[in-house]
Amino acid sequence: MAYDDLRSFLATLEEEGQLLRITEQVRPEPDIAAAANAAGRIGENAPALWFDNVHGFTDARIAMNVHGSWANHALALGLPKNTAVKEQVAEFARRWDAFPVAPVRREDAPWRENTMDGEGIDLFELLPLFRLNDGDGGFYLDKAAVVSRDPQDPENFGKQNVGVYRIEVIGKDRLAFQPVPMHDIAQHLRMAEEKGEDLPVAITLGNDPVMPIVAGMPMAYDQSEYEMAGALRGEPMPLATAPATGLDVPRGSEVVIEGYFESRTRQIEGPFGEFTGNYSGGRRMPVVKVTRISYRTAPIFESLYLGMPWTECDYLVGPNTCVPLLKQLKAEFPEVQAVNAMYTHGLLVIISTKKRYGGFAKAVGMRAMTTPHGLGYVAQVILVDEDVDPFNLPQVMWALSSKVNPKDDVMIMPNLPVVELAPAASPAGIISKMIIDATTPVDPDRRGNFATPVKDLPETQEWIAKLQKLIAER
Amino acid sequence: MSATAPSICPRCAHERLTHLTTSPVAGAWDVFQCDRCLYTWRTTEPARRTQPDAYPAAFRLTAEDIENAIEMPAVPPLRA
Numbered sequence: 001m002a003y004d005d006l007r008s009f010l011a012t013l014e015e016e017g018q019l020l021r022i023t024e025q026v027r028p029e030p031d032i033a034a035a036a037n038a039a040g041r042i043g044e045n046a047p048a049l050w051f052d053n054v055h056g057f058t059d060a061r062i063a064m065n066v067h068g069s070w071a072n073h074a075l076a077l078g079l080p081k082n083t084a085v086k087e088q089v090a091e092f093a094r095r096w097d098a099f100p101v102a103p104v105r106r107e108d109a110p111w112r113e114n115t116m117d118g119e120g121i122d123l124f125e126l127l128p129l130f131r132l133n134d135g136d137g138g139f140y141l142d143k144a145a146v147v148s149r150d151p152q153d154p155e156n157f158g159k160q161n162v163g164v165y166r167i168e169v170i171g172k173d174r175l176a177f178q179p180v181p182m183h184d185i186a187q188h189l190r191m192a193e194e195k196g197e198d199l200p201v202a203i204t205l206g207n208d209p210v211m212p213i214v215a216g217m218p219m220a221y222d223q224s225e226y227e228m229a230g231a232l233r234g235e236p237m238p239l240a241t242a243p244a245t246g247l248d249v250p251r252g253s254e255v256v257i258e259g260y261f262e263s264r265t266r267q268i269e270g271p272f273g274e275f276t277g278n279y280s281g282g283r284r285m286p287v288v289k290v291t292r293i294s295y296r297t298a299p300i301f302e303s304l305y306l307g308m309p310w311t312e313c314d315y316l317v318g319p320n321t322c323v324p325l326l327k328q329l330k331a332e333f334p335e336v337q338a339v340n341a342m343y344t345h346g347l348l349v350i351i352s353t354k355k356r357y358g359g360f361a362k363a364v365g366m367r368a369m370t371t372p373h374g375l376g377y378v379a380q381v382i383l384v385d386e387d388v389d390p391f392n393l394p395q396v397m398w399a400l401s402s403k404v405n406p407k408d409d410v411m412i413m414p415n416l417p418v419v420e421l422a423p424a425a426s427p428a429g430i431i432s433k434m435i436i437d438a439t440t441p442v443d444p445d446r447r448g449n450f451a452t453p454v455k456d457l458p459e460t461q462e463w464i465a466k467l468q469k470l471i472a473e474r
Numbered sequence: 475m476s477a478t479a480p481s482i483c484p485r486c487a488h489e490r491l492t493h494l495t496t497s498p499v500a501g502a503w504d505v506f507q508c509d510r511c512l513y514t515w516r517t518t519e520p521a522r523r524t525q526p527d528a529y530p531a532a533f534r535l536t537a538e539d540i541e542n543a544i545e546m547p548a549v550p551p552l553r554a
Contacts (some may be wrong), residue, residue, distance in 0.1 A: 028503075029519045055518070056502030124495035124505065131515070134522060135533040137485075138507075138514035170512050172494070181547050194553040266545045268512055271533065282539060283546040420546070 002078065002210065002233035005110075005252030006300055009076065009209045010063060013048050016081055018072050020047040027055050028130040036064040036305035040312065045071040045081075060128035063302045067212065068312030073319065076209035077232065086338070086391045089319045092232070096323055099223075101230025101237075109240035109251045109294075116293040117244075121173040126255070126293060127205075127301050129169055133273035137281060140272060141167040141175070143304045144257075145215040145225075147202040147247045151191045160248060161185055162225035164216045166272050167203065167288075175203075175288040176269035177261070181429075182376035182419055184221055189261055189286060198260040200245040201288055206254025206302040210237075217320040218346075218373035244292040254299040259290040275317070276344055277308040278423040309344065318342035321373065325349065328371045333364055340390035346377040347422060350390035353383060358445025362411060365435035369416070376419045382436045399438040408447060409437040483508035484515065484529040486536065511535045 003009040013019035026032060032051055039046040046069045051062040067073055071081040074088055083091070116126065123129070129139035144167060150159040161184040168176040179186035185201075192199035204211075210232050214225040226248065229237040238251040244258040270281020306313035318341075325346065326339040335354035343349075353364050365381040368374050384390055384399045404410070411434065418431040425431040441447045482489050488510040497503045503518040513535075521528040 027518060029516060029523070056497030056499050058498040122495070131519065131523070134530065137512065168512075170507070170514070176512075179547060186547055190547070190550050194550050196552055264549045266549065268540055268543055279533075282535065282543055284543045285546055 002235050003208045005208050006206045018047045021050045025053045032130050033132045033305050039065040039068050040310050045069045057128050061300045063300055065312050067316045073315050089322050092319050093323045095232050098231040100227030103226045103239045104236040106238045106251050107240050110296045111256050111294045113297050114295045121290055123169050135271050135279050137270045138168050144203045144205050145207050145211050148185050148188045158222040158224045162215045173290040176285050177288050178285055193264050198263045200260045202242045202247040202249050203257040204249050204253040206300050207250050208252050213320050216317045218324050255295040258292045259288050262287050273307050274421050275306050275313045276421050276423050280421050317345050321346045337386045338390050348380040349378050350382045352388050352390045354386045355442045358442050361437050361439040379431050380434045383439050385439045403438045411435040484524055484526045485513040486511040
């Protein structure tokens, strides 16, 4: 059964030994961020972290690193915690096929228990806010599921967007907000600002564990993240109506912040240590005025640390970037076997594919760059044969080292679009893109000496099972 | 408010600051914000985040930096 809120998931993490309660008193800075940073440095099965003894606060409940390991990511999908990464991605892809699963409306949301509005709004009073990285300009909300509607088609449920964005708290009721031009909310804001109108928004904090996965997933503009959540959960996503804006928000959220983008307003923001492992900032960004906050009694504040990979952010946007690219490529090229897009949200992608004919793999690489997500992200593609596992980096390196003749297999294309945060871009938003074809050339592309590959022996699979059994029985 | 109220922004050295909040436990810390560059900090953070002399050069801002900051995304033209 799927989790309907963060609390029930944290209970499971604790039962599974995947939640660590930090009982000693910690400083808001730098301890909480440093601990979450450390969680990404102690192996692939690090636990979520819980803090409720924070210097100066009387009532803080902070959850970090909730998705920050393969064990936790598996549990978020309702899989056993030891499920292999490749299998997690494959199961994710299988569930995708159930899309769309219509949500269920349940208006008795626990966040209706408490309200702040008007002069009483104070984000600092409600939330135990803290800084993540040294150079950050302030305290951020970086794991919220943010909801907005298409101002030209507000009744269209599919065009209602749910996304994750960086949000700086710049006042008791004011937020600076980064809508990257490639992302859907930037289109909503542009349409509203062209008409000189404000754009209503709902910022939901502390959600069930599938919500951040779908909110950070690159989906088509008119595909509903809530209907994808239903597919991944295996049951409908419970929604409720946010009281001030009428937006559809998760019933299970800990906190629902409502307000609006002040039309045609920009204010200095950042910097912020980003998922690229570099800071970006010092730019003038849109501003949200908060008009109402609804929250559960004793709300849990969930945040994530991000910086030089790997951090929680990389686990969170790993599989959810692989699967859309896999589906979009397979729709036209069924030869594609698997996609590993887990590096910096898909700035680099590894694709395994069968070859229809000579040059086919390079064409698959070009298509990856022109998928909706690829336009803004996929800057480097490595193509490998169908018998190479793109999640097995030693195998990928073998393919690169043995199959690539650089003068024929490396293609560099100048001046293509990329997300402005990409540190190597020059100018920001423009980058050259590269395809490395590490597949075996096939006819009529007759190159190299690949006629007699050494294959695993026919009996090897049998011996793998035998060795594993013997080792387990020792 | 604690006795150690700052007088200038650690990041841009501006002299007008706003006191945003104070700790629920009396006297533990305060949060200030620069009126010009919006840098926000808690008084208990390390010196590298709170003291102008220790603030990293790479993250300092000048009035010119703030004045010349680009819009992201740019405000679009109004449509009739």
